[in-house]
Amino acid sequence: MKEYHHRLPHNIQFLKTRTAYVIILLLTYAFGYFSAYHYRAPSQQTPLTPPLRAVKCAIDSFRVTTRCGDVVPAELIRKTVIDRIFNGTSPYIDFPPNHAGKFLREKRIKGWGSNGAVFDNLIRRVKPKTIVEIGSFLGASAIHMANLTRRLGLTETQILCVDDFRGWPGFRDRFKDVALVNGDVLLLYQFMQNVVSSGFAGTILPVPFSTGSGLEKLCEWGVKADLVEIDAGHDFNSAWADINRAVRILRPGGVLFGHDYFTAADNRGVRRAVNLFAEINRLKVKTDGQHWVLDSVNVN
Known part of the structure; x- marks a missing residue:
């Protein structure tokens, strides 16, 4: 083949x-x-996302944008607050309520730094018609300021106390005599009892809300103060937020002050917030004992 x-x-x-x-x-x-x-x-x-840009620190992201209402005359502030919060009736009428009266002590006043010289110094100088206190607890400093205004003849002065009156988790370990009824700590009622027992029901009014919401509403209602004390949360974030909200209800040239400038937290808590606010707004921080003071504050 x-x-x-x-x-x-x-x-x-x-x-x-x-x-x-x-x-x-x-x-x-x-x-x-x-x-x-x-x-x-x-x-x-043509990138899908824009290139990264340098941004300022997170402090600039804290912007309080609530528009403050037209300023209420000082002599109408008490009525405004009672109308807005208590439906036109003073919370001291028919106080205490039956369910709470038996749990209250006649007077249980406790505070920290509540009788410092700063109160007398500022009230004598400013002669405030309206004082707003942020963080009141049992009312020690509010009652002290009411005593000072009475002594100085400032009979028309009103003191508004912004506090949620819930204390803090575990505070009853130190204050067992502040009653708890069905989960409701009777801190507001004991505060009011202290005010009534001290004879200042016509001078001191509670604003029983968180400092953030309380200050926001005072701003919206046109409530302005000559003197604002900040003594609520003592960490940086709380103090920073309170200062930035409080300055909006301060009358031009008013004084902002507060407690706990010198503490074990050093420059990580209140002092850091105060110093940063002062630096940004070109203000000078003064100290009076453990209190800080910012004079003639006029921040837009």
Whole structure:
């Protein structure tokens, strides 16, 4: 049988050589490389997200944008607060309520730094018609300020106490005599009892809400103060928020002050918030004992 030999064309034979193999491999690699570059190019020219930009620290993100209402005359502030919060009836009428009266002590006044010289110094100088206290607890400093205004003949002065009157988790470990009824700590009622027992029901009014919501509403209602004391939360975030809200209810040239400037927290708590606020607004911090004072504050 005759053997049949099929001869391949020269070009096909070349493709079977090692040189052809290397060339094909290089061409495949090059094609893949340029294809990938072409695929990526549009995303490099028109990124899906804008490039990162340097931003200021988070402090600038704290903006209080509530619009304050038209200023209420000082002589109408008490009525405004009673109308807005207590439906036009003083909370001291028919006080204490039956369910709470038996749990209250006649007078249970406790505070920290509540009788410092700063109160007398500022009230004598400012002669405030309206004082707002942020953080009141059992009313020690509010009652002290009421005593000072009476002694100085400032009989029309009103003191508004912004506090949620809930204390803090575990505070009853130190104040077991402040009653708890069905989960409701009777701190507001004991505060009011202290005010009534001290004879200042016509001078001191509670604003029983968180400092943030309370200050926001005072701003909306047009309530302005000549003197604002800040003594609620003692961490940086709480103090910073309270200061920035409180300054909006301060009359031009009013005085902002507070407690706990010198504490074990050093420059991580209240002092940091006060110093930063003063630096941003070009104010000078004065100290009076453990209290800080910002005079003639006029911040837009």
